[in-house]
Amino acid sequence: MVHTALAEAGRTARVLVFAVDDGCFCIHLDWVEAVYQRVEAPLHAVKDGDRAGHFLLHRGQPALAVDLREAFGLSPLLGSTERAVFLVVRAGSFLLALQIDACIGVRDLDLRTQVPVATGLVRDGGLSVGHLVELDGKLHGLLEPSRILSTTQRDQLEPLMREATAFRDRQEKLLLLGDELRREPTLAALKTYGRLSRRNGRTKVAAAARQILKAAQESERADQYDHVEGDLAGDGFVRDLILLSNTRQTGEVEVALAGGEVAKVFVDMGRIADAVVGGEWGRGAFKRILATREGTYRFNASETPVRPQRIDDATLWLLLETMEQLSEERRGRHLR
Amino acid sequence: MEGKPRILGVDDSLTIRKALEIVLKPAGYELCLAADGAEAIDKAKSFKPAIILLDFILPDMRGTEVCRRLAEDPETATIPVVLISAKGAEIRQAYRDAGNVVSYIAKPFKPQVVTSIVAEVLAKGAAGELVKSTVPVHEGAGPAALAPPPAAPAPEIPPVPPPPSEPTAVRVEASVAAALTPPSNGDAHAYEAQLSRANGHDESEEADLDETLELESADGLSEGARRELLEVMFETLRSGLEGVYVEEVDTPTGAAADQATSYTDLIERLGSQLSDSLAHARSGARFVLYGDGAVRSLDETLLDIFRRSCRLLFRAVVAGAVENETIPNRRRILVACHRDSAVHEQVRSLLSAHPDWQTFTICEGFRQLPMMTRLYAPTHLVVETTWSGALWDQLRVLQRMPEASAMAVVGLLDPARTPAGDSDQGEEALKAALAERGITRLLSSAFELEHDLDEAPTAGSAAAAAASVAAPAPF
Numbered sequence: 001m002v003h004t005a006l007a008e009a010g011r012t013a014r015v016l017v018f019a020v021d022d023g024c025f026c027i028h029l030d031w032v033e034a035v036y037q038r039v040e041a042p043l044h045a046v047k048d049g050d051r052a053g054h055f056l057l058h059r060g061q062p063a064l065a066v067d068l069r070e071a072f073g074l075s076p077l078l079g080s081t082e083r084a085v086f087l088v089v090r091a092g093s094f095l096l097a098l099q100i101d102a103c104i105g106v107r108d109l110d111l112r113t114q115v116p117v118a119t120g121l122v123r124d125g126g127l128s129v130g131h132l133v134e135l136d137g138k139l140h141g142l143l144e145p146s147r148i149l150s151t152t153q154r155d156q157l158e159p160l161m162r163e164a165t166a167f168r169d170r171q172e173k174l175l176l177l178g179d180e181l182r183r184e185p186t187l188a189a190l191k192t193y194g195r196l197s198r199r200n201g202r203t204k205v206a207a208a209a210r211q212i213l214k215a216a217q218e219s220e221r222a223d224q225y226d227h228v229e230g231d232l233a234g235d236g237f238v239r240d241l242i243l244l245s246n247t248r249q250t251g252e253v254e255v256a257l258a259g260g261e262v263a264k265v266f267v268d269m270g271r272i273a274d275a276v277v278g279g280e281w282g283r284g285a286f287k288r289i290l291a292t293r294e295g296t297y298r299f300n301a302s303e304t305p306v307r308p309q310r311i312d313d314a315t316l317w318l319l320l321e322t323m324e325q326l327s328e329e330r331r332g333r334h335l336r
Numbered sequence: 337m338e339g340k341p342r343i344l345g346v347d348d349s350l351t352i353r354k355a356l357e358i359v360l361k362p363a364g365y366e367l368c369l370a371a372d373g374a375e376a377i378d379k380a381k382s383f384k385p386a387i388i389l390l391d392f393i394l395p396d397m398r399g400t401e402v403c404r405r406l407a408e409d410p411e412t413a414t415i416p417v418v419l420i421s422a423k424g425a426e427i428r429q430a431y432r433d434a435g436n437v438v439s440y441i442a443k444p445f446k447p448q449v450v451t452s453i454v455a456e457v458l459a460k461g462a463a464g465e466l467v468k469s470t471v472p473v474h475e476g477a478g479p480a481a482l483a484p485p486p487a488a489p490a491p492e493i494p495p496v497p498p499p500p501s502e503p504t505a506v507r508v509e510a511s512v513a514a515a516l517t518p519p520s521n522g523d524a525h526a527y528e529a530q531l532s533r534a535n536g537h538d539e540s541e542e543a544d545l546d547e548t549l550e551l552e553s554a555d556g557l558s559e560g561a562r563r564e565l566l567e568v569m570f571e572t573l574r575s576g577l578e579g580v581y582v583e584e585v586d587t588p589t590g591a592a593a594d595q596a597t598s599y600t601d602l603i604e605r606l607g608s609q610l611s612d613s614l615a616h617a618r619s620g621a622r623f624v625l626y627g628d629g630a631v632r633s634l635d636e637t638l639l640d641i642f643r644r645s646c647r648l649l650f651r652a653v654v655a656g657a658v659e660n661e662t663i664p665n666r667r668r669i670l671v672a673c674h675r676d677s678a679v680h681e682q683v684r685s686l687l688s689a690h691p692d693w694q695t696f697t698i699c700e701g702f703r704q705l706p707m708m709t710r711l712y713a714p715t716h717l718v719v720e721t722t723w724s725g726a727l728w729d730q731l732r733v734l735q736r737m738p739e740a741s742a743m744a745v746v747g748l749l750d751p752a753r754t755p756a757g758d759s760d761q762g763e764e765a766l767k768a769a770l771a772e773r774g775i776t777r778l779l780s781s782a783f784e785l786e787h788d789l790d791e792a793p794t795a796g797s798a799a800a801a802a803a804s805v806a807a808p809a810p811f
Contacts, residue, residue, distance in 0.1 A: 022726075023704025072710045077736055117694055120668070120713020132696060132712055139696045139704075141711050 013111065015142065017104040017135070018087060020068050021078070024104065025141040026133075033088040033095065034058050035103055041086050044167060045201065048159035055164040056097050057171065058088045062164035063095035064157055071148045072121060072129075091145040094154070094161065107135060109142070116142060123147045170196045178317075185316035187216055193320075204331070208323035212238065212316060219243035228253070228299035232292055238319060244299060245270040245315040251301040258294035265289060266306040267299075272318055273309035282310035287322050340366040341458050344385035346376040346402070347420065348395050356389060359447040360454065373397035377405050380412045387457050389441070389450070392421030403434035416457055667693040667789060670712055672727055673720030675699040679750045682782035683718060693789065702726040706733050714743055716789060721747035721770055721778060731773035740774055746788055747775040 015026035016035075036042075036056060043056045043065070054065040065086065069075045083099040090096075116131030119141070123129060130143040149157070177193045180186075194209025215238040228244060230236040232255070241253070248270035255263040255277075263277035265286065275286035311318060343365045345356040353369045360367050368383040370376040373394045380388060388406070392399035399419055406412040419440040438460075439453055669687070673679040680699065687695045696712060698704065703726055709717065717734070719727065734740055747770050770778055779785050 021703045021707055022701030023707050068707065072707060074706055074710060074737075077733055078706060117668075117696075117712070119711040121711050129711065132708075134696065137697075137699075139698055139708060141708070 012108040015107055015109045016087070017107050017140065018085070018098075018100040019102045019104055020083070020098075020100050023141065024135070024138050025068070025100075025143055026107065026109065026135075027087070027089055027143050027145055029106065031089045031091075031145045033063075033090055036086040036088065036097070038082070038084050038086065041097075043086075044164070046160050046163045046167060048163050051156070051160060053157070053160045054097075055160070055167075056086060056088070057168060058095060058097070060168060060172070061095050062161065062168050063088045063097040064161060064164065065097045065099055066149065066157075067099045068148070071153065089145045091148055094149075094157075096145065096148065098148070109133065109135065123150045167200055170200050174200065181317040181320065182313050185314040187213060187316075190216075190316055190320070202324075204327040205320065205324045208320050208327060211235070211323065212242070212319050215239040216242045216246075216316075219246060228297075230297055232295045232297060237290075237297055238323075240297070240299070241265070241267075241272065241315060241319065245272070249299070249301060250303065250305065251299055253297050253299045255289055255292075255297045256295050257292055263289045263292075266309075268306040268309060270315065272315050273306040273311055275311070283318075283322070286311065286318065287325060290319075290322050291326050340364055341387070341454075342366045342368065342383060342385040343454060344368050344370060344376065344379055344383055344388045344415075346370045346373075346388060346394070347391040348372060348393075349391075352391070352420075355447075356450065359450050363451050363454075365454065371395075373399075373402045373405075376402055377409075377412070380406055380415060381409070384411075385415060386461065387454060388415055388417045389454070390417050390419055392419050400434060403436055407434065407436045416461060418453060418457060667695075667716060668712060668714045669693055669695040669716045669718060669789065670709065670714035671695060671697040671718045672702060672705060672730075673697070673699065673718075673748070673750075677720050677750050679720040679748045683748070683785070686782040686786055690786075690789075702730050705730040706737060709734060709737060709739055709743070713739060717743055717745045718785065719745065719747055719775065721749055721775065728773070731775070735774040744777065744788075745773075745775045746785065747778040748782075748785055749778065749780045 014029040016029055016032045017024060017026045019025070036058075041056045042058075043054050046053050046055055055062045056065065057063075063086075067075070067080065067083070069078050069080065081099075083101050085100045085103060086097040087100050087103070088095055088097050111133070114133060116133045118128040119130050119132060121129045127147055128144070129147045130141055133140050133142050174193060174196050177189050177196070180189050181193060190209055191213060194206045194213065197203075197209065198206035215235060218235075218239045219242040228240045230240060244253070244267050250268050250270075251266075253265040253267065255265065257263055257277075261278060263285065264275065265272060266274040266276075272286065274281060275283075275289055277285045277288050280288065313321070341364075343360055345353060345360070345367055346369070347353050347356070348371050353371070357367055357369065368379055368385065370379050373396045376388070376390065376394075379385075390399050390402055394402070399421065403417055403419075406415060406417065413436065415436065416438040417434070417436050419437055421440070421442065438457055441449060441453055667690075671680075671683050671687075673683065680697070683697070687693060696708070698708065705727070719731065731745070734745070777788060779788060
């Protein structure tokens, strides 16, 4: 009788049992890295030429989303489908995010009581994709993660994986740049941030960065920074906030909203330190003010430092984040 | 013919050529040696031998091809050829087909056999009686083998012994070890020790070797010849012994095992090597001189087999691949039926009576059928035919899979659940529906199923299925 390495060990093996297309499969727990629900999975799209795919970043490592239908060459027959769960497994040098219908649980698989049957589906070199075993009277496919994909399939996925890795690298750079922008923002950093965000598919951030850069360029040309006022309808408000920031002004921007309500943005040495509107303070208030398109504003310089300072971030970063959030919210409303 | 009779010895093995030299030169023959077919043909023209001793398998061409070319050339057409090979059946065919082949010697051979056949062929040639020789093939040890070839005429087509195992092995105990025997005093150990000292070899090592070599008395070889052969032996033996502890120094079949292209191939090659060592063990010889010049003791061969077996099993176990190879007549049965159906019960009792049939049952979630069929590559799919719904739908999918062509889909009727009742009309309609889903055999009892499973499909078709699945799948 031929036993697998699991049986050779003479012990029970702990396997994660999961369901795909009504079938039960299992993978040795040692190879399982994580389980993500689709709704919470950090899933990203990736494209290389005509080939598109998805991957999720698990602990900074890209894991390509693969469906067993694809891996077993059944997609042409069964079509593709979207499943509820991603099972991240280590498959040789790859991380794979297997799409599964559900996780059934962790089981002890005792191969001393039964001989697993090698699958007829084999990979390069005649190695089986896994073994078939019976658990609770049900047929289970015990998969060998490194053989779920054939070499051909891996070769085909390689460009996508490279793209995913590049995405991950950009993501890491964005994190670093984000820290920098929070503390000591520069237009160069913001420009890079916008470019990397665009390449990583964060178009809203990229658009916000572009808008801020444009406003910053305009603010450089502005000469009357001691007499700042305007209308909320245009882009002048952002430009003037950047102007105040660049010239390190202290004071408050008084915003007269359309309904007669008055909002204030407090600027301390050029940095937006607080905001208030309708009893709401801090970031939330600033977001509401920035979202408003009807009303006028006017800056009143002051020598008194702003206390308390409910907003910590640098102005560029605050503008970037707030504009991205507003953009996302607008998109959400549009989709609804 | 004037002077010494000329003999051309052709063999790609240095050891065999050396052995021929040691055997034939002292017997008064002028010997010329060639290592391959082309060289043999050239030397046949230039050396003009009275007889050619021709190895059947050469690196560049077969012995039959050499014979054909020699026969086509007027210069060499009349030279009698004696084939040397372990391949009895092929030699016989070559002996039939080639007009210039007058006799043959099967490996392993003894020195006396070579000299006697050469003498006989030359004598007959001189007397103008050269017809196809009737000299029987001599192989193996024992008194019978040591006896000279029978003088009595034998049938034109000589008897062929059972083919020896591959690769060809010349047994040492007669052809070589006998040659090592000191001619007079019989004190083999002292003689070997003396030789060792003379050659600067480690005495204790060679004393050990002496114990393992079967030193028998033999006549006809000079001390110089024995010594020369002994040096060749020791050299090859020493390198062979060193090789035992080196990972990849192997017997020819052992080395070939590494070139195996699949596990089945590997197992076959290992089996071949095992046959060699069994033949070796049965022969009683402790050393085997292989065609490539390697000398290996039985211990070494067995150690090599053991090591290779372990490696093979290790690789196979780790890969889980041994069972990928379809074992002839092994049934891989996939049953799809509901747990509470009569079919399930019938099939279960039937399968329990056939533990050699590999079986898995799917009783629910029939959407998994295509995927499990792809994974399992069953030779038979047994489906309960009275069900509609998921199973019904999946059968259509299965029909479009490449596995379908190599898998027998057997429908088993559940009398209690026949949808259209028991009427013939209902059954006919069901059969038509089943045929649409690739079910060509509709059975009504476990007995029929057992009979059906016993017959088809063949293992070949299952292997074809496995092969088709093994091919890179579209992605």
